[in-house]
Amino acid sequence: MKCRVCGKPANINLRSYKTALCEEDFIAxxxxxxxxTIGKYRLIDEADRPIVAVSGGKDSLSLWYMMNKLGYVSDGIYIDLGIEGYSERSLEKVRQMADTLRRRVYVFHVRNALQKGIDGVARVIRRPTCSACGTIKRYIMNRVCIDKGYTVLATGHNLDDEASALFGNVLYWKREYLWKKNVVLExxxxxLVKKIKPFFLCSEREIAAYAIMKGIDYIYEECPYSEGAKTLVYKEMLNRIEESSPGTKIMFVKGYLKMLKEKGDEKEDGRESRYCLRCGYPTFxxxxxxxxxxxxFGTEYDVEFDQYN
Structure with a gap:
């Protein structure tokens, strides 16, 4: 199998695009x-100051690396969930990338705010761990942007993430979420800061290959609380379809984006936004x-971030 561009031996076969590429041409x-994608969907303007939400995994670290390489100079935000062992290893990967890029990373420690790690928080409030995690991450990622003067928050959601989330929303007709999935949320x-997903149309396999080829040192293990998540089942189902019909996932997501654009303002849920009496940020x-x-948890804690670099 030879590279379609240069004729050298290919390192990866992209069945969705009916092409094979060597390492150099695949990276390009x-x-x-x-x-x-950034240009077409106007994710970042010249005057913007972006920051990347990093977890220590391949997607977020590859995104942080690539954005800086492409000229979108950006810092990072890491949320330490207090998961014994896992959080420390993840943070170490983030710090290594910060050193490589010579960029700043802000760190928020859940234990400092709530005196417990995310598993303890979930037990006290009697909610699934992923639900408690999402509540904290959404607030803190937005808060660091406002407090530190960033105008755009970039996350490493990839094609597989978006296709599986969309599949679940369609499967159960979750209308409240169905019209909120987009490559950009103004x-x-x-x-409320602008949120973007530059990897929206890049598959998990492609990003993993990129990370390995570029020597990006990321944490291989998944979050211990992701086991049994429905999205993993949806991903497996979509992978089976993709195997027999290459290009299905990207057509599924692109078709949704087209429909979303045609639907326009109808996607608004109509709820009136208010402001939190404690912190002043938007809420319903x-x-x-x-x-x-x-x-x-009875804390008077004010949001604080450690800073590395």
Whole structure:
């Protein structure tokens, strides 16, 4: 099997694109596609100051690396969930990348805020661990942008993530979520920052190959609380379809984006946004979910970030 561009032995076969590429041309191919995605969907403007949400995994670290390589100079935000062993190893990978890029990374420690790791938080509030994690991450990622002056938050969600989430929303007709999946979520007012997904159309396999080829040192183990998640089942089902019909996932997501664009303003849920009485950030009730957690644990903690580099 030879590279379609240069004729050298190919390192990867991209069945979705009916092409095979060597390492050098694959790297150029993926970076060009991400750059095109950023441009086509207007993810980052010249005046923007982006920051990347990093977890220590291949997707977020590859995104952080690639954005800086493409000229979108960006810092990072890492949320330490307090998962014994796993969080420490993840943070070490993040720090290594920060050193490589010579960029700053902000670190938020859940234990400092709530005196417990994410598993302990979930037990106290009697919610699934992933639900508690999502509540904290959404607030903190937005908060660091506002507090530190960043205008765009980039996350490493890839094609497989988006296709599986979309599949689940369609399968159960979750209308409240169905129209909220997009490559970009515009900010609102002074307290909600713009969120983007530059890897939206890049498969997990492609990003893993990129990380290995570029020598990106990431944590291979999955979050211990991801086991049994429905999205993993959806990913497996979509992978089976993709195997027999290459290109299905990207057509599924692109078709959704086209429909979303045609639907336009109808996707708004109509709920009136208010402001949290404690922190002043947008919420749909008197108190935002994060401040509710702070009150639940009886802490007067004000959001603080450690800074590395």
């Amino acid at each position: 191919f993926l970076e060009k596609r991400v750059s095109a 900010g609102r007012g002074e307290h 009730s008197d108190k935002c979910s994060f401040c509710w957690l702070l009150d639940k």
